[in-house]
Amino acid sequence: MVELFHPPPFYCVETICAPCGVVIAWTKFAKAESPQNILDFLQSVYPTEELQSAYICIDKACLVLRHSFANGSWDMWCKTSQFIVDSYHYINHSTADYLCHKWCNPAPMDGSAPNLIIVECDADGIPHFKHAFNTQACEQLNAWLGGFDTILRRMMVGNFNWFLYAMLSYHSKMVMEKQQQRSGGDNTNASDSSSDLDNGNSDNDS
Numbered sequence: 001m002v003e004l005f006h007p008p009p010f011y012c013v014e015t016i017c018a019p020c021g022v023v024i025a026w027t028k029f030a031k032a033e034s035p036q037n038i039l040d041f042l043q044s045v046y047p048t049e050e051l052q053s054a055y056i057c058i059d060k061a062c063l064v065l066r067h068s069f070a071n072g073s074w075d076m077w078c079k080t081s082q083f084i085v086d087s088y089h090y091i092n093h094s095t096a097d098y099l100c101h102k103w104c105n106p107a108p109m110d111g112s113a114p115n116l117i118i119v120e121c122d123a124d125g126i127p128h129f130k131h132a133f134n135t136q137a138c139e140q141l142n143a144w145l146g147g148f149d150t151i152l153r154r155m156m157v158g159n160f161n162w163f164l165y166a167m168l169s170y171h172s173k174m175v176m177e178k179q180q181q182r183s184g185g186d187n188t189n190a191s192d193s194s195s196d197l198d199n200g201n202s203d204n205d206s
Contacts, residue, residue, distance in 0.1 A: 013164065014041055017141055019133040021175040023168045035060070035067035043073075052080040054115070057135045059089040062100035084116070086135040106135050141171065 010028040014037075017023055025045045029037050038058065046052045058064055061083040068074035068083075077083070084106045085093055093100050107117055107129070120130045134140075148167065152160055 014038070015138055015141060015168070016041075016045060017137040019135070019137055020179055021134070021137045021140065022172045023141065026164070026168060033060075035064045036071070038064050039068060039071075039073055049076075049080050052077070054081060056081050056083050057086040057106065057138075058083060059086055061085045061104040062093065062097060065099065065104060082113075084135070086139065087131060088136045088139045107131060144171065 011031050012029050012033050013026060014029055014033065015023055015026045025041075027041055027044075038060075042056065062085065065074070065083045068077060083104055085100065085104045087106045090104075090106055093104075095101055105113075109117070109129070116132055117129050118132045119127050121127050145167065148163075152163065155163060
C-alpha cells in the first residue's frame, strides 16, 4: 500500500493490490497514513482469518508491526500473515532496526522465508536469486496514477471518487487481460522487473 497524492480535504488514497497488479481495495485517509489507519483498513478488507494473505507488503511495515504489537491486534494477524516492506522502500530502512531487518525483510537470505525467494537460471545456466512475486505492485500503480494527479486535485469529492474508481477498474481489467494472454506461458513473469537479487548485495539491503 502506498500514498498516492494529497487531494484536499483528504490526506491520501490508500490501495491494496495483488502481486499481479489487480486492485483489491482502496480508500481515502482523511488526516494521516498512520499505522492504526492502515490496520483498520486491512481489518475492513480482511475481517476473517480465511481471507487474510500470507504476506502483506507495506512501505512502513515495521511501524505497522510495532503498532500491532502495542494495541494487541497482532494476536490476530500472527496466525495468518507476515508484514514485509516492499523491495522499493526496504533499501531505505536501517540495518540497525532489528525488528525490520529480521521480520519485515522482503528477501531474507537465511532460508527463513522460502516462499519469498526463488532460484532461477539465466540464459547461460547460471543460477541467481529472484523475488518470488512482485512486491512493488502498488508503487507501479502509483506511477501510473501519477499522470492523473493534476486532474484529480481539481475535482469535487463525488467526481474524484467516480474517476478514481473508474481508472482503478480499468487498470485491473488491463492487468487481467495481460494475465489471460500469458496464461499459456510461464507466469513467473509476474515478479517485478527489479526482482533479481545479487547474493553479495542482499545482506546490505535495509
